[in-house]
Amino acid sequence: MDIKQLKYLIALDQTKHFGQAAALCHITQPTLSMRIRNLEDELDLVLITRGQRFEGFTEEGERILAWARTLLAAHDGLQAEAASCRGQLVGSLRLGMVPLASLNPMQLLEPLSQRYPELHFQLSSMTSEQIVDSLNRNQLDLGFCYLDQIDTQFFDVIRLTATRMGLLHDVRHFTFAASELSWEALGKLPLGLLTKGMHYRQSIDLSFRSHDIDPHTILESDSTFQLIQSVNAGICCAIMPLRSGIEEMNEHLKIIPITDAVIHSPLGLVMRRSEPRSALADKCFSEARDIFKSARDKQ
Structure with missing residues (x-):
């Protein structure tokens, strides 16, 4: 058993695909498959469910995978510790x-x-x-x-x-005279929001409910990037955190603080x-x- 075999195992867990795992490790797919089979032979365990393609880890494989992560973390820690001793x-x-x-x-x-x-x-x-x-x-x-x-x-x-929130908009599509917006002012605006259930979205929904507002949500996504894309396209505005660096990504993006918009945690x-x-x-x-x-x- 060696460190590379454990790295191959973890790469397979990350990609769920033999070819992609091999590419991630900069080796050929046959080499990766052979090294993992060698590990299985050495441990006398079947770690992977194989068919036409990768189908997942066996129960024993999941347990070995947890140990592989721990051993690799310890290996990386050893390397970092040695570098620290050298002042690096x-x-x-x-x-x-x-x-x-x-x-x-x-x-x-x-x-x-x-x-x-x-x-x-x-x-x-x-x-x-x-x-x-x-x-x-x-x-x-x-x-x-x-x-x-x-x-x-x-x-x-x-x-x-604490995280304070504001209204992100593209000045080519939306303009606001106020330096701060109320929740009521957001009520009729087309909004793009994170998917329901996400922590940030829960705080937004709670604020709207507390002000008895049913927001005009026209887009939901679990991707911040996609929300910013929709704002940039003028499809909607988005409730985003202040001081997050988003405004700096594009000269047309501006964010206006929302009154009493704070995630309390x-x-x-x-x-x-x-x-x-x-x-x-x-x-x-x-x-x-x-x-x-x-x-x-x-x-």
């Missing part, structure tokens, strides 16, 4: 973030990238629940999520600001307390504390 910060920081929040993740990634040019980033859009689960499974190093989902007994937390950067925890995660969490403190001091 290298490797890939796995960061999860809720889709919409009053925080531009580049506030953290840009200074980290400048200070540590050999550092790489994996940034995933996830729900708070998925972030907590992935941190517990050691599939993420850090996560930006809403803190009402966090048991601080098991996580270290950097508390950030504050956002935070969280890190799992229990081992295994890499030196990379520890160092980046410590750097983040200084970066966000410096940003608050400048406000």
Whole structure:
């Protein structure tokens, strides 16, 4: 057994496809299949249900997969620890973030990238629940999520600001004279909203109900990018977080604050307390504390 076999197994779990997993690992499909069969022979277990194509992991395969993730995380942690001992910060920081929040993740990634040019980033859009689960499974190093989902007994937390909301619009299609909008003013506007059930959408729906407003929702999506596309096309406006960096993407995009539009659960950067925890995660969490403190001091 070697580390590469475990990487091939995890790549197959990510892609659910032998060919795509092989491409992700920069090897041929026959090589990937052979190495995984070698692993099965060594463990004397069938890990994968095979047919014409990949059909999933067996129950034993799911259990081995969990151990493979832990071992790979420990391997990456060892490499990061060795680099830290040499005064370097290298490797890939796995960061999860809720889709919409009053925080531009580049506030953290840009200074980290400048200070540590050999550092790489994996940034995933996830729900708070998925972030907590992935941190517990050691599939993420850090996560930006809403803190009402966090048991601080098991996580270290950097508390950030609450998420305030505004109306995102394209000035070529919509104009507003007011510097701040009421919920009533949004009632008849064509709106694009995140899919029902998502944390951010729940706060919006609650605000509309509290003002006895039935919004004119013409588009729903679980993709922030698609919402921004629809705003840019003039199809609708969208309720988006302030200070998220969205306005900076396009000179025609503007966002106007909405009165009393706050997601009451504050956002935070969280890190799992229990081992295994890499030196990379520890160092980046410590750097983040200084970066966000410096940003608050400048406000």
